[in-house]
Structures are given as C-alpha cells and as structure tokens.
Amino acid sequence: MDIIDNLKDRVRVCDNLILFGDVHTDPNGKEEIDKLFEEHKDIDCIALELDYKRYDDFKKGKKMFLFKVFSLFSKRVRDFGKRYALAVKDCIKKEKDIPIELIDTKNEIPSWIAGILLLHMALSKKRVDIAKELEKFEEKSESKYVENVKKNMIYDRDKFMVNKLKKIIPKYKKILVVVGYGHLNGIVKRLNDGKR
Secondary structure, three states: OOOOOOHHHHEEEEOOEEEEEEOOOOOOHHHHHHHHHHHOOOOOEEEEOOOHHHHHHHHHOOOOHHHHHHHHHOHHHHHHHHHOOHHHHHHHHHHHOOOEEEOOOOOOOOHHHHHHHHHHHHHOOOOOOHHHHHHHHHHHOOOHHHHHHHHHHHHHHHHHHHHHHHHHHHHOOOEEEEEEHHHHHHHHHHHHHHHO
C-alpha cells in the first residue's frame, strides 16, 4: 500500500482549477482544505466528486448500508467513520458562502466490491490509493470482471467529471475541485489532453 503524506503530491493546479486528491481516510482532510482556501483566497466555487444522492446523504449524515453493517462489528470501522471524507464534509459546510457544483455520476460499483474496498480502507493503518489497490487486485485476478469494475469505477468517472468541469469552468474565476486521490492524475491527464 502506498502512503500519500505530502500535501503537494495531492494538489494540482490546472488553469483556473485547483485539484485536491482527497484520501478519504485522512484525519487531516479538513485542515488541508482550509490551507488551500488560505492560499487561494479567490476560490469562488467548490466542485465535489459526488452525485446528487451521495451529496444529499452527506448533508443528512447518512452512511452507506455496508458501512453501517461493518460498524456493528468493529470499533476500528466506527472510528474510521468519524474521520471518513472530512475534506468533503468541510466543503459542504462552506456551501452557504460559496457555490458547490457536483461533478460525479451515479456510481454503479457492485456492493460487494464497495464493501471490500471500504473494509480494506477502514482496517488499513496506512492511507490507501484505491486506483493502485484495484491495479494490484486486477493483477492477481484473471477476471475481466475486475477490469470492468476498474473501468467503471475510475476511468469512466474520470471522463464524466472532466466533461462536467469543462461545462462549469467558464462560470467561475477559480474552482477548488475535491476528488478521490485515485482520480487525480486521470483527471489532470484528460484536462491536459483536451488542451492539445
């Protein structure tokens, strides 16, 4: 497992976008978002890797069903839930001061894969890069199914999010884009490829 501890490894600037690769298990996510707002006082929009349902669930404090089940059996999973996606939660709290754009599509990840990934993140002592973990999982598996899950979970969503970003870029001066760390490089690559 890779550890992503350096903030500058998790931030990319691309024209009027500041992209932040959130490690959803990072207990310092809120502080890192606050630092970005201090450094870039002209941020006038936040774009989140959420669809409308997940956004609504976050606002209401709802947790994923599998997360609730795992929490019944493990204090570590319950503790993980308290720090899960603090950066995203902090951004949602800023909504009264700054507009939020939702850039993700409804996620069609099979629940058993989501459960494995969630449990893996919760039980890991290190921060997990989901994209790299899926690559390792794919290497061990001979199944096309894993390849399709990765395509759906990472690549198709990267493409969808970039298309949404391209639509909102003209509306704002500077946008803070908060996505999972596993999407960061793919989104930056697609944005840069689109310039050529």
